[in-house]
Amino acid sequence: MRVTIVGCGALxxxxxxxxxxxxxxxxxxxRPGSTLKRLRSRGLELDDGGTVRAFAAKAEADPSRLGKxxxxxxxxxxxxxxxxxxxxxxxxxxxxxxLTLQNGLGNAEQMASFIGTDRVGAASCTYGAxxxxxxxxxxxxxxxxxxxxxxxxxxxxxxxxxxxxxGLQARHVCDPRPDLWAKxxxxxxxxxxxxxxxxxxxHILACADTARLAKTLTLEACRVAxxxxxxxxEGTMWPQVRLVIQAxxxxxxxxxxxxLAGRPTEIEAISGEILRRxxxxxxxxxxxxxxxxxxxxxxx
Numbered sequence: 001m002r003v004t005i006v007g008c009g010a011l012x013x014x015x016x017x018x019x020x021x022x023x024x025x026x027x028x029x030x031r032p033g034s035t036l037k038r039l040r041s042r043g044l045e046l047d048d049g050g051t052v053r054a055f056a057a058k059a060e061a062d063p064s065r066l067g068k069x070x071x072x073x074x075x076x077x078x079x080x081x082x083x084x085x086x087x088x089x090x091x092x093x094x095x096x097x098x099l100t101l102q103n104g105l106g107n108a109e110q111m112a113s114f115i116g117t118d119r120v121g122a123a124s125c126t127y128g129a130x131x132x133x134x135x136x137x138x139x140x141x142x143x144x145x146x147x148x149x150x151x152x153x154x155x156x157x158x159x160x161x162x163x164x165x166x167g168l169q170a171r172h173v174c175d176p177r178p179d180l181w182a183k184x185x186x187x188x189x190x191x192x193x194x195x196x197x198x199x200x201x202x203h204i205l206a207c208a209d210t211a212r213l214a215k216t217l218t219l220e221a222c223r224v225a226x227x228x229x230x231x232x233x234e235g236t237m238w239p240q241v242r243l244v245i246q247a248x249x250x251x252x253x254x255x256x257x258x259x260l261a262g263r264p265t266e267i268e269a270i271s272g273e274i275l276r277r278x279x280x281x282x283x284x285x286x287x288x289x290x291x292x293x294x295x296x297x298x299x300x
Contacts, residue, residue, distance in 0.1 A: 001162055002027065004069040004091050006084050007076030008035060008044070008059070010129040011101060013137035015073060015168065017046035020055035022166040027066045028059040029084075029091065036061055038135045047138040068093045071159060074100045074111070077258075078269030081107045085114050092119075099147060099159060101125045103187055103254070104269025105180060105277075108150050118154050123147035124179035127168075128251070141248070144169040148176035181230045182237070185221040187270050189214045189241045191255035192291035195265065195298070198256060202249025205242065214241065216287040221274050227281040259298055267295040 002025040005016040012028075020026040026044060030036045038045075039059035046053060060066050070093045076084055081102065088098055088111060099121045100107050108122040124147070128140025145168055149156055156172055163170035173179065193204050193214050204210045218238045225232045258265045271292040278285045 001025070001071065001158075002067065002069040003162070004029060004066060004072045006072060006074045006087075006091070007080070008039060009075060009077075010131045010137050011125065011127065012073070012075030013044065013046060013131070014127060014129040014139055015075065015101065015125075016057065017044050017048070017053070017055055017137070018166045018168055019162065020044060020057060021053070024162070024166070026055065026057040027069060028057050029063055029066060029087070030059055030061060032061045034135060045136055047136055049139065052136070063087045063090050066091060068096065070096045071162070072096065072098045074098060074102060074107070076102065077264070078102050078104045078107055078266045079264050081110050081269075085111045088115050097121060097154065097156070097159065099123055101145070102269070103183070103266050105184055105273045106269060112150055117151040118149065120150045121147050121156060121159070122150060122176045122180055124176065124183040126183070128248075130257075140251075142169070144171065146171045146173055146176065146179045148173040148179075150176075177228075178230055181225045181228075181232065182240075184270060184274070185218055185225065185232065185237050186241055186244050188221045188274055188288065189218040190245060191253045191265075192217070192267065192271060192295055194253040195255040195259045196291065196294055198260070200249065201245050201251050201253060205245050205249075213287060213291075214245070217271075217291065220278075220283075220285040220288045223283055224274050224278045224281070224285070227283065228277065255295070259295075264299055265295055267292055267299075271295070 004027040005012045006029045008028045008030050043054035044057040101123050108120050112120045125145045126143030160172040204214050218241050222232045255265045271288050
C-alpha cells in the first residue's frame with residue numbers, strides 16, 4: 001500500500017519506517033529544512049533497537065509532487081494542523097482515509113472540515129521515539145496505537161491490518177474519544193510541569209510541590225472529561241498518571257524539548273483545549289489556566 005506521512009519528526013519517522021520495512025511504499029510531506037534534506041539524501045532512517053536501517057521514501061515539501069494515496073498519516077505538531085488540513089484532499093485518493101497520531105484534541109475536527117468526518121480517524125499513540133542532534137530517529141519504548149473513526153460508516157479494517165502487519169501494536173475501536181481523553185489527561189499533567197521546571201519526568205514525583213501540581217492538573221482535566229461524558233473517575237486517572245511518570249522517569253517530555261529548542265509548544269492543543277471545553281460547562285480550572293499562561297510566556 002502507498003502511505004503518505006505528513007510530518008516526519010520522531011513519531012512520524014518511527015511509524016513510517018516500520019510501515020516501509022514491511023514492504024509498503026512511503027511518501028513524506030515535510031516542510032523545507034534540515035529534516036527534508038536528510039530524508040532526500042539518506043532516506044527514511046531509523047535506529048530500532050541498536051540497528052540503523054534506511055528505507056527509500058519520496059520526500060517533498062510540495063504536495064503536488066506526491067502521488068495520491070489511500071492512507072495519509074498526520075504526525076505534525078498540533079499547532080501545524082491548520083496548515084496541513086487544507087492539503088489533505090490533494091494527497092488522498094478519492095476514497096482515501098486520514099489517521100491523525102497527534103497530541104491533544106481538536107486536530108481531527110480541523111481535518112474533517114476539509115474532507116468530511118467519515119474519512120478521518122483519530123489515534124492515541126503511546127510509542128516512544130526521539131530524534132538526536134544529528135537528525136536520526138531512535139525508537140524508544142514500545143506502545144500501542146488505539147484508533148477509531150470520527151464517525152462510523154467507513155471500513156478501517158485495512159488500516160488496522162497495515163499497522164499490525166508492520167509490527168506495530170494497533171487496535172481499532174469504535175469510539176476513539178475515551179483513549180484520546182486519557183492521553184490528554186496524562187499530557188496535561190506531565191508536559192507543562194516538566195517544561196516549566198526544565199527537568200525530566202521523574203522529577204515531578206520527586207518534589208512534593210510539583211507532584212501536587214500534577215495531581216491538580218489531572219483532576220481538573222478529568223472534570224472536563226466527565227462533563228463531556230467520559231468515564232474518568234478522579235481516583236482512577238491520577239494513579240495512571242503516576243505510573244506513566246515512573247515508567248518515563250528519565251524522559252524529557254516533548255514540551256520540554258520544544259521549550260529548550262526555542263520551538264512553539266503544543267500547549268494550546270493540550271491545556272488550551274481543556275480550558276476551551278471547560279468553559280462550555282462553566283468550570284473553573286485555575287491550575288490549568290496558570291500553566292497555560294506560563295508556557296505561553298516562555299514561547300513569547
